[in-house]
Amino acid sequence: MIKSTIAEYIKQENLANTNETLIVGLSGGADSVALLLVLNELGYKCAAAHCNFHLRGEESNRDQKFAEELCHNYHIPIYIEHFDTTEYAVQNRISIEMAARDLRYSWFDKLVVEGKGDKIAIAHHRDDNIETLILNLARGTGLKGLTGIQPINGHIIRPILSISRQEVETYLKDKNQPYVTDSTNLEDEFARNKVRLNIIPALEQINTACQKNIQNTITYLNQVQLVYKKAIEEATSRVLKNNQIDIRLLFGEVSPQTLLYEICYPLGFNSAQIEDLFNTLESTESKIFFSEGYKILRNRGKLHIEPLKEVDTLEQRLPQISINYQDIDTQFQIPRDKNLACFDADLIDKDNLEFNKWQDGDYFVPYGMKGRKNISDFFIDNKYSAAQKESQWLLKHNSDIIWVVGKRIDNRFCITKATKRAIIIRILN
Structure with a gap:
């Protein structure tokens, strides 16, 4: 059942063809093990890529050994990379979770560039998609954040995004195929684990079909996003010309603040900045807003958008x-x-x-x-x-x-x- 569902999903989303080599991100967990075995059974040329982040002591080495033995048993090539994740997090002043993500995807990019494979297959499944939607809602998001994880992002594909965690585990149980469990997944220290361990079970008490219903909503919102994107593109073409937004024309649109957000957010301006910018549009005084890469000058009925020059960047740098x-x-x-x-x-x-x-x-x-x-x-x-x-x-x-x-x-x-x-x-x- 799971194999035919995944095959249909790959075809429907045009994720890959059998002439391509797919490198599966193999942690050793149930989802990545199932993804590797299904793709192998479907006739894809597969390789595996395992990251040892050295965050869980002997458990990290256990996961690596499991991944190596699994690939040996199925005659699948495997690439191993070791990371000093803690040091990277300290140097870049980011969380351990974000550091591991950055390191993982940078290495995956390198594997493709080096010709080790054509695409990277990641084992995000339906439950991950639902958790992402809930996290985005909690943190605040626009329509795009409600569309969940996308099945394709460049050379990254997610072939089991339509499969639930329970279906994954049932498939492995039927094959009598073991997998490893990350002990940190059982702790609710991280935000995603809190959603998985606490919030979703509470929602299931309200409606046992809540996960299926949320996934159906994500699918619907992805279709809505296509309509929304087209409308934004058309409205942008009406108000933005020669890197200048005509404020009078902007206020003639159905939702001026939403349109301003969609124009400015991709340029690196955050929600608070865009709200401040919108609130100054009817003022007569000139004002400038900066993101990391752009500045917007409001002057004489226009918003002038310019890339930052080096002098602009220096002016924004906090004095030492x-x-x-x-x-x-x-x-x-x-x-x-x-x-x-x-x-x-x-x-x-x-x-x-x-x-x-x-x-x-x-x-x-x-x-x-x-x-x-x-x-x-x-x-x-x-x-x-x-x-x-x-x-x-x-x-x-x-x-x-x-x-x-x-x-x-x-x-x-x-x-x-x-x-x-x-x-x-x-x-x-």
Whole structure:
């Protein structure tokens, strides 16, 4: 039963043909073992790829040994790769789970590039798809996040996406084929395990057919996504020309904010940024928004989209500073350097310093003055352009702005005749 279902799914989704070599990601778990054996039985030229992440001590070595013996028994070639997953996670400041994913897929890409196989077959099944949908719902998502795991992504294919975990285990039981179990899958420390072990069983108490119903919904939403994508493409062509969004035309569309999201999100802008951008569309003041690769300038009824230049990237980089202390004596002089600021050390706790960009309502007391001044007015007085406003850093101490970096310090924290020790802050980059 499972073999014919998978064969039909591969044909329906046009995943592979029998002339191609399929490299199966083989963890040793039930799903990957079943995928390898079914593809082999269906006549595909198969190889296996096993990742040893060295995260579970002897259990990791057990999994590798099992994978090697399985492939030996079925005369299937296998590739093994070892990773220092913990070190990679530390160096890249990401979770262990994300590190393992990055390492795994990078190696899979390498195998294809080196000609070891034509496609990588991953053993995601129906239950994984449902768990992904629930996780996306919990984290917040658009329509695309509700369409679940896709059967094809470049040279990655997922031939058993229509098969349940129970069907996989039944198939292996009927063949009397053992597999290994990752002990961490039985713990609810990770978000996906929480969904699998707690949330889905609770949903099944409401409706025993919930998983089948959710999968049917995913299938339906994938069809809806095709209609939605076409509508977005047509609307985008109406409002976006020469890398400029016409704000008047944007507001003439059925859902301006949704369309703006679909245009900007692929450029690296997050949901909060896009919401802020949308909320400024009817303002008369120019404003710039940055993602890692692009900037959007709102000016004169248009949103101008431009790739970032190196200078833009430098402007967005968080300032790096050095902090020194110096006793005040008759020889002390405040250095004349725009990248350096001196304050009364008794008024500043270095652990409470942070850099921010300006927001409406921000103010400070400019050096040499007694009354406070809005940052926006300071920008106007100093003839700041829209780009200069968005690239200007402010140094805050607790909730107070103490330095418009490179321009003016706050009079409340400056060095006076009563100051005994200075704190000297220098911008390094």
